[in-house]
Amino acid sequence: MERIGKVVSPIREKLNRRANPEQQLQKLFAAREVRAFQMEHPEVPDAVYRRSMGALHQLVNERGHCDQCPGLDQCPNLMQGHQPELALYGGYLELRLTPCAKLVAKEKEKDRKRLIKSHHIPTDILTATFSSITPHKTRIPAISAAIKFCRQFAEKQPERGLYLYGTFGVGKSRIAGAMAQELVNHDVDSLMVYVPDFLREIKESIRDGMIQEKLDALKKATVLIMDDLGAETLTPWTRDEIIGAVLQYRMTEKLPTVITSNLDLDELEDHFAYSDKGGAERMKAKRLMERIRPCMDAYCVEGPNWREQG
Structure with a gap:
C-alpha cells in the first residue's frame, strides 16, 4: 500500500x-x-x-x-x-x-513467464495443463506420476526425474508442458528444450562463443525438461560433450530431469551407441545411460494419437 x-x-x-x-x-x-x-x-x-x-x-x-x-x-x-x-x-x-485484481493477474503472468523458460517448444505445448489433457486410461499412470512429481516440491525437491516414452502423438510433450505449468504453482523454475533443434543451435553457437552459457542454463535449471531425446542426429561430440555433460552435472547436483522420447530405455541406449564412423560405441552408451536409468522413473505413455483426432 x-x-x-x-x-x-x-x-x-x-x-x-x-x-x-x-x-x-x-x-x-x-x-x-x-x-x-x-x-x-x-x-x-x-x-x-x-x-x-x-x-x-x-x-x-x-x-x-x-x-x-x-x-x-x-x-x-x-x-x-x-x-x-x-x-x-x-x-x-x-x-x-x-x-487491483487485473494488475495482480498481470504480475502473476509475468512470474509464470519468468519461471517457464523454453527453447524451440510450440506454444500449444507450453500452455498445456493437466486438466486440458484427455485422460485416456493408458495415460493415467504417466499423468499421475507427473502430478506427484510436481507436488513433491511443496515439501522437498525430488531427486528422481521422469522418463516418458511412447509412440508419436500420444501426449508425452503435453504432459511435460503441463508439468512446467504446474511447477509455477510451487514457485519452481523449469527449462524445456526440444533436443534436436537445441543441438543444432549449439553447433551454430561455436562461432559466437555462447556454448557454455547455453549449457549452463540446462545444467542449472531447477527442473530440466528434455523433449524428444533420441530424435536428434547424434555425433560423438553432441552425445559426450553436450548431452552427457548436462546429465552428469544434474546427476551430481541431484537436480531432477524430465525426458520425453519415442524410444524406450533399451532403444535409447542403442541410439547412443551409434557411431557415424561405423560400428557401435557400447561402453560410451552404457556410461551415458547410467546418468538416466538410476535417476528417473520410466513410464510408457500410450493412447490414441491426438494429432489424428484433430
Missing part, C-alpha cells in the same frame, strides 16, 4: 473553497465505499470526514472508475492498476493504494 495524501491535498483545498460543504459531505456519506468505512469504524467522528473531503472525493471517483473498468492499459486512476482504500492517519482520512 502507498499513501497519496500529498496528491489529494490540492483536491482538499479546492473543495474547501466550494459552497455548501455539508451538502457535499452528505453526498459523500451516501457513497457505498464511504458507508462501508463508517460501518467498520463507527468511532471516527464527522469532524474527521469534514477535514478529509478531498480524499473522500478521490476515493469515490476512482472506485467509480473501477466499477466500469476500461481495462488495465486504459486505467484512469491516479496510479494505474491500483484501487484506493481509506485509512485513518493523524486525524485525517488518507488514501492508500492496493493493486
